[in-house]
Amino acid sequence: MTIGPAKLEDMEGISRLYKALNTDMSRLQPEMFRPAGEDGGFIRSVLESERDDLLLAREDGRVLGLALVQDKDTPPYSAFIQRRYTYLMDLVVAPGHRGRGIGRALLEAVKGWAESRNAEFIELGVLAQNEDAIRLYESLGFKDSRKIMQLDL
Known part of the structure; x- marks a missing residue:
């Protein structure tokens, strides 16, 4: 297995993974998500971005996993300490x-990507019901830093 940046010719494999991710999210939170593919416009915008990247796990020419990473800065508010960080927007196998071990390998690649951009930390969001993902993240040292809560009306 190899991990490297995505290319336009990887679109079909990337779309297939996003469909799996969206299906999983719709199963975990059906009131918020529905199974859907990812349009090519979004993927193209990531591939063309200076601050975003799609890292792919490949084996025998097949795309087995992806990590969408974003290079970010904390908001420019006086109460925030200015820091550069990497946001892991999506991870799917x-x-x-x-x-x-594909998810773990992708997370190691994310760490390398973040370090290459002088990020001070990696941040991610995960659905509260996604216990497998939470266990993986915690096993690699991720910890709670904030809690997002919702009140349905």
């Missing part, structure tokens, strides 16, 4: 390939 193809359903038939989970449990093989």
Whole structure:
């Protein structure tokens, strides 16, 4: 398995992974998400961005996993300490390939990507019901820093 940046010719594999991710999210929070593919416009915008990247795990020419990373700065408010960080927007491994260390390898690649951009930390959001992902993140040293709460009306 290799991990490297995505290219336009990876669109089909990336779209397939986003469909799996959106299906999983709709199963965990059906009131918020629905199974859907990802349009090519969004993926193209990431590939063309100076501050975003899609890292892909590949094996035998197949895309098995992805991590969408963003280079960010804390907001320019006086109460915030100015810091550069990496936001992990999406992490997904193809359903038939989970449990093989692909997610862990992608997270190591995310760490390398963040370090190469002089990020001070990596931040991510995860659905509260996604216990497998939470266990993976915690096993790699991620910890709670904030809690997002919702009141349905």
